[in-house]
Amino acid sequence: MFGKVVISFIVALLLLIPCSILVATLDVRSYYHRSLATLNSPVVVAPAPCSTHLLPLRVYMYDLPRRFNVAMLHRRNTTDAPVTVEDFPVWPNNSGLKKQHSVEYWMMGSLLYGGDESSEAIRVLDPELADVFFVPFFSSLSFNTHGHHMTDSATKIDRQLQIDLMGILRKSKYWQRSGGRDHVFPMTHPNAFRFLRDQVNESIHVVVDFGRYPKGMSNLEKDVVSPYVHVVDSFTDDEPPDPYESRSTLLFFRGKTFRKDDGIIRAKLAKILAGYDDVHYERSVATGENIKLSSEGMRSSKFCLHPAGDTPSSCRLFDAIVSHCVPVIVSDKIELPFENEIDYSQFSVFFSFKEALEPDYMINQLRRFPKQKWTVMWRQLKNISHHYEFQYPPEAEDAVNMLWRQVKHKLPRIKRSVHRSRRLKIPDWWKKRLF
CATH class of the missing domain: 3.40.50.2000 (Glycogen Phosphorylase B;)
Known part of the structure; x- marks a missing residue:
């Protein structure tokens, strides 16, 4: 009996010694609470493999013919080649209230400009590297230009542009791959893209009046609420004594x-x-x-x-x-x-x-x-x-950079939705459950 006790004691001692060495080597508290010395040390901690919060959003922009965007600003421009940073037009001063719905123009301009260290989004030319895909269709300007009265013959142009655009997107393997879930559409006029909205319900919408859109289309989990572009001049010298x-x-x-x-x-x-x-x-x-x-x-x-x-x-x-x-x-x-x-x-x-x-x-x-x-x-x-403030070129923390950051915040949800869509046999099965 005494021999068994001695043997048990020796085994326990052998197990305790390496554990003691490990505990002495690794301060468990320091694993969860970095000391002041650690916080002040010049150690660079690499982000996690899936972390993107330190990196700009990588955006692939479709090269659409100009009739889908800037040609609506200057009707005499009949060139159909995609716009470049060299010939990106200035927003016209005489545009009136069209300016308040011009978010699509400023977002496109930010990608053409190329960005700098303060940019929340950068354009990538290889779609395989993209986090999201920007569709530079000026749907709000199209309504204001072609379909404003909603009954005249010009409305047909707005409708045809939407039909032609979806024809282009459906041929894209990147649209097919995600069902459009990772595609960004600015729609800041309540009647923008009104003919084919049901075909872009799953996409990311940049809207100003969230409550105006149909329930099946609007979703705060994926959509981004934008400010209107202000039409009055900014008050830059507001410094009265009282x-x-x-x-x-x-x-x-x-x-x-x-x-x-x-x-x-x-x-x-x-x-x-x-x-x-x-x-x-x-x-x-x-x-x-x-x-x-x-x-x-x-x-x-x-x-x-x-x-x-x-x-x-x-x-x-x-x-x-x-x-x-x-x-x-x-x-x-x-x-x-x-x-x-x-x-x-x-x-x-x-x-x-x-x-x-x-x-x-x-x-x-x-x-x-x-x-x-x-x-x-x-x-x-x-x-x-x-x-x-919407401006070109964009500046740090301005409205365009704020919008791109909002899109970036949606990225985990977008990726989850895309990944699930690829493997689910019954989409959104939980909505069909009986309780």
């Missing part, structure tokens, strides 16, 4: 007051806000002169009203941001761009439809709004307004 007192108007609105759907609130607000000396609520249409007057009004107002139009969002919100006028957003279902990075409550005030339509309620809230809190919001507007 910004609050320098803005004499409490609340400003200038725009169309008769809209459909949720936009009917504008006509109701016109009645509720009538008679206040410090409120400017004016019916107006978008002309060059009226846009200039709107800019002046926003720059001289503390708050800028943003009620729903035909859609939950409108260009007015982003005009207010670049004018450093604190937005007053009246909407029950608006989706806002870059919200995973930007907290709108830091520079905006929100009211529900019910609150806004209660007589005196909204105005009393704004009149009691603390000056110090408003000033903090005004400064925050100045700090974040560059995120809403």
Whole structure:
């Protein structure tokens, strides 16, 4: 009996010695909590094999004939060769409200430009290296140019462009490989691509009014919410000694007051806000002169009203941001761009439809709004307004780079969807389960 105890003790001792050596060599705590010395050391840790957060998004852009994009800017240009960085046209100054839907133009320009160290996306010429595929079809400009009245003969051109485009894409092995799931389509006009939307439901859409699109098409897991391109000039010299007192108007609105759907609130607000000396609520249409007057009004107002139009969002919100006028957003279902990075409550005030339509309620809230809190919001507007600038060439953290970063955030979901589509015999089988 004593011999068995001795043998057991020796075996245990033999097992304990190497374990002790291992524990002494490896500090388990340091595995989970790096010491200050480790954090300050010049050790470079390589990213994981599947990590892409440190790398720009690799984008393959289809070389489409110009009739699908820039030829719509200059109708006399009949060349059908794909546009290059050398002949990429300047966005025309006389484009009017078409500019607010021009996101597709700026995204294309960012890829043609080639990028630099601040770029969130770079163009790759080999599609085998691409993370996503950009389709440079100006679907919003096509609607505004060819199908704006939705009944005239020009609408046929918009429809035919969509048919021709899908004919090109269906022949692409990269479209076939993913079913279009890794293809990016800018569609910032609510009627963009309206004839063949069902054929691109699985693709990544860059939209401004998420709630306007059919439920089967819109999906925040894959789609990206974009700002409108602002039409007023940015306020670049906004440095008064007392910004609050320098803005004499409490609340400003200038725009169309008769809209459909949720936009009917504008006509109701016109009645509720009538008679206040410090409120400017004016019916107006978008002309060059009226846009200039709107800019002046926003720059001289503390708050800028943003009620729903035909859609939950409108260009007015982003005009207010670049004018450093604190937005007053009246909407029950608006989706806002870059919200995973930007907290709108830091520079905006929100009211529900019910609150806004209660007589005196909204105005009393704004009149009691603390000056110090408003000033903090005004400064925050100045700090974040560059995120809403569309420009060519693109600059670090501007709207285009922010949009590409949003697409990059969708990449894991896109890859999962593509990989699953290749092996599933019954697509989306879980939706057909009976509970």
